[in-house]
Amino acid sequence: MLYSVAAAVLSLALAPVYDGLERKIRAAIHTRIGPPILQTWYDILKLFTKEIVVPVGGAWYTLVTALELLALIASSAILYHISSYGLGHATLLESVAFIVLTSVVATLAIVRAVSQNNVFSVVGGFREFSLMLSAEPFLAVSFLLLASGAGSLASKSIATAVLAVSSYVISGRVPYDIAEAEPELASGVNIELAGPLLGLATISSVLKKLVSATLTALALISFVGLSGLSSLTAVVIATPVVWLVHTVVSTILGRSRVDLAIRFLYVLLFFLSSALVLSFGLGL
Amino acid sequence: MKSDSSLSTIVKALEEVGAFVEEVRDSEVYFRVTRENVRAAARALYSLGAYLKTCAGVDERELSGLFAVYYIFGLDDHGVDAVLRVLVPQDDPWTVSVVPDVPAADWCELEVRDLLGIDFRGRLTKRLVLPEDWPEGVYPLRKEFKYDEKPPRVLREELSEEVGIPVGPYHPALHEPEYFELYVEGERVVDVAYRGFHVHRGIEKLAESQRFTYKQVPFLAERICGICGFVHSSCYVMAVEKAAGIVVPERAEFIRSIVLEVERLHSHLLWLGVAAHLLGYDAGFMHAWRIREQVMVLAEYLTGSRKTYGINLIGGVRKDINTEKIDKVLKTITDLRKEFTELVKAMLAVPQIKSRASGTGVLTKAEARALSVVGPVARASGLYRDVRKDYPYLAYKRVSFKVPLYTEGDNLARLLVRVDEVFESIEIIKQLIDMLPGGSVVVEEYDIPSGRRAVAAIEAPRGEDVHFIITGVGRPYRWRVRAPTYQNIPALRAMLRGTPLADAPLTIASIDPCFSCTDRVTVLDVRSGRKSFIRLKQGV
Incomplete structure (x- = not known):
């Protein structure tokens, strides 16, 4: 338990550094120098020195933003707790708690967006909602299957693929950054944020990437059959590697459109899920 | 000019509608036409395959005691510009619009109306170039108006927070002040209105x-x-x-x-x-x-x-x-x-x-x-x-x-x-x-x-x-x-209709417009009829 807490705290502290590394790698692909690796931390700290500006829509907006961050921290903590003994050995309660928290994060983000008196934010919120409907059910099913430890190598591989795709979607990277879509919606869901509130949202955004990378790392490590401290260590080490892969994928692609994204995700995830059901049914 | 037959074809077509040749210079032919016949002349040129290049209002009172409107048509196939010159008396400044036959003349006619005070009959008119607070009856392209003159501002009732302010909500996709009203149904654009000329520099x-x-x-x-x-x-x-x-x-x-x-x-x-x-x-x-x-x-x-x-x-x-x-x-x-x-x-x-x-x-x-x-x-x-x-x-x-x-x-x-x-x-x-x-x-x-x-x-x-x-x-x-x-901007209305909202910035940018990063969008839910504006204070 102590190691899990330590790993969670370490990863939460390192997430902005991973994000800084992402910016550096993206810059290298762009042939730019890019900001320092600690830039995301600098940004967050700077934002918290600014005055608090509560957007039109009420003070509870702040509460929703803070709750979203808390839910993300909790879901990260559960993931690291599960990591300490391997994904295939998670209890049903832990698995359901993680799924519920993931849905709560997405729901709070949507509530935050649509509660604003700003059409860009509202449009962004509905895009977030569409993505959530496309990816979350597949993420939940694949996670529960892997957490149960049931199934063959083939079915676990397919479930891992479903989990990897759906967790990439919730990370909010290109091509699925459509809720924010800076050139289209002028930052969409984040348009009303400034100062410490934007700081909170920035941390949430980074933690979403952390959860996304940790999920895939956890699923991949489960194939090795590690447990205890070695499993936890492997997940902590594999997370930035998955993050790196996510970075490269997002840099070489363009932004999708909400209708195209949903169509693509449904086709891909439905195909993978069908293969998963088939492999279970045939006992492969 | 590609050949003499090109010239004779154009001249013949225009003489049939009452225009006559004023001057032939290199690849340009200037025709005089009365304000009553200008629409027929424009139609004749259009039927010859001409494109409208632009029109221009000129205060020629120092030269001829009259205003003039020049419609410049290009006949690409003939390699010749046909220019229609319409003289307009200063005490009765109106002419017939060619817009019903030549939609491309929409903006330049409105510009002539704003800057020179010539009215155009047979079309809908509105203020295009002058700001909302510019006084009525002051026409900056008339010669008596000094280039550095600043007429008193006229604040109007209809001036609202949503229109007429040349600074404000910006859009990261665009690079100069402009304003589009996008009417959407879900994520699909069903119509669009444009307002530009926020930084008309004279x-x-x-x-x-x-x-x-x-x-x-x-x-x-x-x-x-x-x-x-x-x-x-x-x-x-x-x-x-x-x-x-x-x-x-x-x-x-x-x-x-x-x-x-x-x-x-x-x-x-x-x-x-x-x-x-x-x-x-x-x-x-x-x-x-x-x-x-x-x-x-x-x-x-x-x-x-x-x-x-x-x-x-x-x-x-x-x-x-x-x-x-x-x-x-x-x-x-x-x-x-x-x-x-x-x-x-x-x-x-x-x-x-x-x-x-x-x-x-x-x-x-x-x-x-x-x-x-x-x-x-x-x-x-x-x-x-x-x-x-x-x-x-x-x-x-x-x-x-x-x-x-x-x-x-x-x-x-x-x-x-x-x-x-x-x-x-x-x-x-x-x-x-x-x-x-x-x-x-x-x-x-x-x-x-x-x-x-x-x-x-x-x-x-x-x-x-x-x-x-x-x-x-x-x-x-x-x-x-x-x-x-x-x-090219007037074509955006046709281009944006039916386009997904997400692709509207790309569509607007696809004409490579000369306005940039500042934008203001109005979204209208056509199902409910509810119209919501992005306001200045929202800092969009």
């Missing part, structure tokens, strides 16, 4: 003022646009040279042509980067601009400046090409071609680029024809229009190049036209450098008689740029500038 009026002379205006013209300024200065000097009959040295013509193509290269690369950014492909954006940097260096080799070259003079150019740097220029464009080929290959392999640009922002050939759109917008909709081919000018008659043509009319087609044009421009520059003649680069002695008229057109990166001039004493009596974007 440059035409300024050039007619005592502050400027013929020789100074090229430097003013070059500042019309930060991207294709050389096009404007070239077009201005060409108009003056045409009007005054000044023969420019051949070497100067080559230099102008080379620099015009360099400008096209940097403009298209800039646009390509912006398009990639709008589609979320920032790697494409960064690499397009990295490659563009070579073009900026190329411009510096040739002119001494990365941008706003300032080398155009009436009668030639004030700076010869540095021949010691020709090898560097050739090496740079060879490298540029190689790197650009790789960039295009990578960009078109990104699935989101093709899926989002294909089938969006469609402008049909018929719509493109009716609105007289120009440049890559026209060529992507299947209209074979390129001033360099239709009205060969400067050194373009000496080089061989293709005019890229696509028929799809969508965002991808406009992207591909620009990609093809980059390759063509590289080849044009190579040919021009290879054939660069010797001799002087400027005519020192010349005379510019007053009362002469001329139309000059240049194929800018965004399309046909048109300058119309009436010479005066020491400075232009009237100088009319029509940038290509002016002709």
